[in-house]
Amino acid sequence: MDFYGINPAVLIASLMVASVPIMLAAIGELVVEKAGVLNLGVEGMMIMGAVCGFITAVHTGSPWAGFLGGAAGAMAISLIFALLTQVFLANQVATGLAMTLFGLGLSSLMGQGYNGIKPPAMADVPLGPLEDIPFIGRAFLSHDAMVYVSILIVAGVWAVLKYSRVGLILRAVGENHDAAHALGYKVRRIRVLAILFGAAMAGLGGAYVSLVRVPQWTDGITAGAGWIALAIVVFASWKPWRVLIGAYLFGGITVLQLNLQAAGARIPVEYLSMSPYLITILVLVIMSSGKGRAGLNAPAALGQNFHASR
């Protein structure tokens, strides 16, 4: 069952792993944007997660502690963003960009002396005989726990946004913060909590890069994954399950083109490399040309600051 000399099971297995960081970061950013906050600091939070997670894992010897450390590190830096945009009402775009630059620099500083250290390894989830099922075992059931955790998080976010009161309030804040405020919801507090959640997810994604995907610390290790996560949120038109699809598409095509090359397939790889971006543009065009509910679906108050006096 090979095509172009590539085993599809192996391909699916690699793309599931490759998609975890961008999926986590994107689902976090989705929640933030659903609350009406545009945080362009995803890349900065991811790399903070990568470095904090790495340092924590190295010192504690536990990858799980590393993931917690990564989430905490990213949340710490996102508090600055929350303070600036929610309390001092600074421009969200500019602040987010500054957070990315700040995160890249700070992570480089914190990572001094950690180059070349190997973090504790993350074991695969032991599924016993299930792993021996032909095809399915290799493709879907032989991964580390974070692969499954990330999918569960997507499912959780979907369920909360769609069915729970919390999700409804969050969406209300993102669609019309004045109305939400009039109803008595604490807009600022909800947004800060959303920002913290988004940061924790980005931190987990970053830590996954430095602990599992490339088990090492190198300056700039996330190399733009945060920006791809931002693109995926738009691509997914703010719908959780489409984030999953988007992450697999973006992560998958990278893996696919590398595998095609390794297998010696004569396919012009540069076109394949650019295809996720072309697809994003295409999706944007199709969505924005559609009428009514097929429209862009962006939260109405996205990027707008809120002050109770208005």
Next chain:
Amino acid sequence: MKRRTLLASAATALGLTLSGTAWAEGMDKVKACFVYVGPIGDGGWTYQHDQGRLAVIEKFGDKVDASTYQESVPEGADAERVLTQMALGGCNIIFTTSFGYMDATNAVAKKFPNVKFEHATGFKREAPNVSTYNARFYEGRAVEGLIAGRMTKSNKIGYIGSFPIPEVVMGINAYYLNAKKVNPDVELTVVWAYTWFDPAKEADAAKAMIEQGVDVIASHTDSTAPLAEAAKSNGAVIGFGQASDMAEYKPSPRVTSIIDNWGPYYIDRVGALLDGTYEQADVWAGIKGGEVLIGEITEAVPAEVKAEAEKLRDDIASGAYHPFTGPINKQDGSPWLAEGQTAPDGDLLGMNFYVEGISGDIPQ
């Protein structure tokens, strides 16, 4: 725009007076600036250039100000902006340390005739103040190729290419030819990553090759990620340190390395500027000149292979052996080098073809 023009002309005027007198007789103090394509902490290419910068500071102390550098400068319009800023900021000599800065370097150099520009790995010297310097990395690739040919069990060896430029194609060919020489059954897999630095992608490229049965991986990208991926195989897959020693992956998967040693060249050029002997140059030194060092070959390599590799290294250094010695055909079977002929530098610097035996096309 107006202010920038004014600044530029002011800087030019200042430079003119300097060049009229100072350059002929040397300078009291040189400000040397560096443009890096990645972060210093990449543990590879940029790290080694920064080691060169530190060597300059150590050598000249107060007589040189080499504190100005810019990391992670994209190859493109941004590079020109950074270079202009550096030239306006009083840099006397600017080292641009990646191939992709070639056009930006030449464009800015024309605007600042009194600033010296040193472009690494390029070939364009369109202004008299542009020099180019490079290292014969292919000599190191030959040594890696020999080890790869001897060590592979699957007879599949891999090479992670960055961009399809002569520098990389040259490395691929040298690696393959010298692997083939000791192991006629060897097959080469090339994966183009289209990046100099993206650890996750580099690791994915290594992983893709390992899944295809490749068990020796050389990389032409800057980070240690391919080695980290190879390390997951518990010794089944080996690789090489690239640009930097990458000693943290000793003894396996890193079995040896190509170390870029820029310090001596940077000291030489800054020194020439200080004592007034500076001239435009096109330097291409290799193992012999000390620009390319072969890192320690670890115990993961059998003693006889190690001895063979060390002999190859020494033969290249002494000139007894050239990694491209005929007969060599091009990929399409047309002859390139006749029996006993060695490759002229011009052919190497413009190399845009695979040698016979490598499958696949170079992306154009």
